[in-house]
Amino acid sequence: MKKALIITYYWPPSGGAGVQRWLKFAKYMREFGWEPVIYTPENPEFPAIDHSLEKDIPEGITVLKTKIFEPYAAYKRFVGRKKNDSIKAGFLSEKNNSSLAEKIAVWIRGNFFIPDARKFWIKPSIRFLTEYLKNNHIDVIISTGPPHSMHLIALGLKKATALPWLADFRDPWTNIDFYQDLRLTRLADRKHHQLEKKVLTKADHILVISEGMKSLFRNIHNRHYDIITNGYDDEDFTAKPSKTNSKFILAHIGSLVKTRNPVNLWAVLQKMTLENPQFANSLNLKFIGSIDWTVKQSLIDFDLLKYTEITDYLPHQEVIQEQAASEVLLLLINQTPNAKMILTGKFFEYLAARRPILCIGPKNGDAATIIQKTNSGLVADFNNTEELKKHINMLYSDFRSHRNPFQYLSVEDYSRRNLTKQFTDILEKMLC
Numbered sequence: 001m002k003k004a005l006i007i008t009y010y011w012p013p014s015g016g017a018g019v020q021r022w023l024k025f026a027k028y029m030r031e032f033g034w035e036p037v038i039y040t041p042e043n044p045e046f047p048a049i050d051h052s053l054e055k056d057i058p059e060g061i062t063v064l065k066t067k068i069f070e071p072y073a074a075y076k077r078f079v080g081r082k083k084n085d086s087i088k089a090g091f092l093s094e095k096n097n098s099s100l101a102e103k104i105a106v107w108i109r110g111n112f113f114i115p116d117a118r119k120f121w122i123k124p125s126i127r128f129l130t131e132y133l134k135n136n137h138i139d140v141i142i143s144t145g146p147p148h149s150m151h152l153i154a155l156g157l158k159k160a161t162a163l164p165w166l167a168d169f170r171d172p173w174t175n176i177d178f179y180q181d182l183r184l185t186r187l188a189d190r191k192h193h194q195l196e197k198k199v200l201t202k203a204d205h206i207l208v209i210s211e212g213m214k215s216l217f218r219n220i221h222n223r224h225y226d227i228i229t230n231g232y233d234d235e236d237f238t239a240k241p242s243k244t245n246s247k248f249i250l251a252h253i254g255s256l257v258k259t260r261n262p263v264n265l266w267a268v269l270q271k272m273t274l275e276n277p278q279f280a281n282s283l284n285l286k287f288i289g290s291i292d293w294t295v296k297q298s299l300i301d302f303d304l305l306k307y308t309e310i311t312d313y314l315p316h317q318e319v320i321q322e323q324a325a326s327e328v329l330l331l332l333i334n335q336t337p338n339a340k341m342i343l344t345g346k347f348f349e350y351l352a353a354r355r356p357i358l359c360i361g362p363k364n365g366d367a368a369t370i371i372q373k374t375n376s377g378l379v380a381d382f383n384n385t386e387e388l389k390k391h392i393n394m395l396y397s398d399f400r401s402h403r404n405p406f407q408y409l410s411v412e413d414y415s416r417r418n419l420t421k422q423f424t425d426i427l428e429k430m431l432c
Helices: 020-032 051-056 072-079 100-112 119-135 149-161 186-202 211-220 263-275 277-282 293-301 316-324 345-353 366-374 385-401 416-430
Strands: 002-007 034-041 062-066 140-145 165-169 205-208 248-253 283-288 308-311 328-332 357-360 377-380
Touching: 002 020, 002 119, 002 149, 020 034, 020 051, 020 416, 034 119, 051 316, 062 119, 100 186, 119 149, 140 149, 149 165, 149 186, 165 186, 165 416, 186 211, 205 211, 205 416, 211 366, 248 316, 248 345, 263 277, 263 283, 263 293, 263 385, 277 283, 277 385, 283 316, 316 345, 328 345, 345 357, 345 366, 357 366, 357 385, 366 377, 377 385
Parallel strands: 002 034, 002 140, 034 062, 140 165, 165 205, 248 283, 248 328, 283 308, 328 357, 357 377
Antiparallel strands: none
8 A cells, every 4th residue: 555644733632624634634545545644743732622533543544743842832921821822823813902912922923933833843853754764665745734834844855855745735825814914024025935936846746725726826836736625524424413493593613713704794684683573583693613802892793792602612523513403604704815715624514514505705706616516505795785685584584484495516526535536546646
């Protein structure tokens, strides 16, 4: 069986979206003639812990671990955070009125920790893995980012061993949502772009998750890119909860950062609760995941907090159950320059849940294209309030009539097993 070394920062018991893409690839690779070998930190700073994901780790898999030094402990002391507080991407604070210490910390992170806070793991990992590869056969090296330091580890291994290297981008690099908030100097910005282009140039093969990301990277370096989206695992959707809701549940799964705060949605819902007491009595907003302070403030401003349930984190299997039990799944696209290319991991589990999706985002974006292709929901542009109200009225009418008009066509195209087949086909071509 051929072997692939997968360099990933996120691995169970890490929770959140970042771990699932390569955990699920690794789960199914053996079916297609490939043995995954995982390289991951021994003592990482995870955003959340979810032991339920450990059931998907293939039995007997080799998981290599070395210690990593990260500056998060110093950061927490500097800004007055608790030792056990989780840290969001890029050191960014999502509290109102960030302290001077937090602003200084963001500047330090952006300008001294390039490409990210895992940079101190790059050289030790190259040394460790170079020695490992002297005594252990590997056919292909794979790196997945962010954090993009993983790609720089693979770049060093490529130089040392000449093994074929596939770089997988789950998110962009210099076009990631928070990049403009890192307070970069011109020198730091230039360094980020240089490293990004170096990876795009030197990797033998590159995976991206959307058409938009493919176009973005082609503008940086024109070469071939393969698209393999995120997906859903059939084995996570074996139990189908009964639908006996008395409430019109609008659920959002995952982090809700300030750039995803749909103020027009809150305005529409407030108006509908005032106009229709029956709608008000039925409405239930559910948020599972961390919520930015701006979202909470909006819910207060529009008098919607009384309809709202907020759960900071749930194990993945419980999230699946919540999705399937909701009347409408909210897909809120970031209002950022890269909005058209955003395809969040939860989107594909929304499809698998076969519940109506309400997307607020660009109607010519990648998410909207898949919603239209699969006939799985409705899309309203960021500022089209009238269209949004029309969509919610339709979804509420369907709820009252106990019907779901959507067809969910070809959803199986996004199953993790089918996506792994596509991915291993690429690996086979790399060896030809």
